[in-house]
Amino acid sequence: MAHPVLLTVRALAKSVPGPRSLFHALDLEVAAGEIVAITGESGVGKSTLLNILAGLDDADTGEVAIEGVVLGALGETARTRLRRERIGFVFQAFHILPYLTLRQNVALPLALVSADGAAAQAEAEAMLVAVGLGGRGEGYARDLSGGELQRVAIARALVHRPALILADEPTGNLDPETASRVLTLFANAARDRGAAAVMVTHSDATAAIADRVLTLTADGLVARAR
Template sequence: MPPRLLLTGLAKSVPGGRTLFQGLDLTVGPGELVAIMGESGVGKSTLLNIIAGLDKPDTGTVAVEGAALSEMDEAAATNLRRDRIGFVFQAFHILPYLTLRQNVALPLALGRTAARAATARADAMLELVGLPTRGADYARDLSGGELQRVAIARALVHDPALILADEPTGNLDPETADRILALFADAVRSRGAAAVIVTHSLVAAAVADRTLRLTATGLVPHDG
């Protein structure tokens, strides 16, 4: 069985010729959480976008469950993102005009899951993240911690192979962040997904199995 995520020899430069990173390799297996840290501007979010197929490396390959993004056309890459990758954004991106149930079910709707089945799975995920009675509510009625729970539920509802999280606790107070991180880690491991967390937070990195630092020459063990 191939790893959930395999990065080989990635390199990326920005306009003007500055190299963000090169020679970057990473393997992430089922149930494994990897945290990536680094200074602002080093390219952490760019790396996450490359993994998701939203940006292209200058050289190197990205494979999700053995499927190489570089060998796919845009339609195939879009389908892979929809079906096999979950996203947890720093700013939540919960759609205000949809109920929480509809927000969580969105990946299923995009994948053409039948409406009744999508609703049942969304409700089950909301219960998993501790919001069993809030499916009919809207984002305006929730706290930041509750919105982040909804974002995690949406990222997991379609049983993705890979979950990508960009500063998942950046807007949360420390106590709420601890609870959300524990919930996130438990959900990822219990489902056998792989997760890559990009973060500045040592607290967020503490839930990971490995913490790496992004440098111009690739990923190295974090020494902090």
């Protein structure tokens, strides 16, 4: 049975001051449970594309729809709400808040949608267990290695069961062994939860976990042979 398409991108174009076109005529569909890796040269616009998919930046033309909802048709408040409820973002620099415990960091997406406090903490603890950090919820970021921080970031991105997971160089700061463990965790969690996942990476090892690998060019996305 075919899985439903959760992310639809049509005729997307984006330029930067110069003026310089990053890409145009970009089309993409990602289904539930599917992981897509996007590669490309530095400066081609991979992180910009992720920000557009997340509603953090606007394209010049074209549209992005998540579960059929077109981001460009939403006002800023509605777009922020959709981002909080339906998108999980794994940042390259982790962005774990140092003054919050690990459990509080993971529970933050639930707090932003006004989830019950006790239930949010319980769900955050369950996610920490899932990423191999059970019993560490009262700790702080300063006590963690880079790999552990990345696992917390993944737990936070998944805790509210988003429809779309976006990841920017999810293993960029990790040694190969830790990167392999983090990628397996990321892939299993995305597929088990039926999320559509898009990650940008320079790493062939990272791209290898994806169902599809696409290269971002000025003319859009080009499928890469596996």
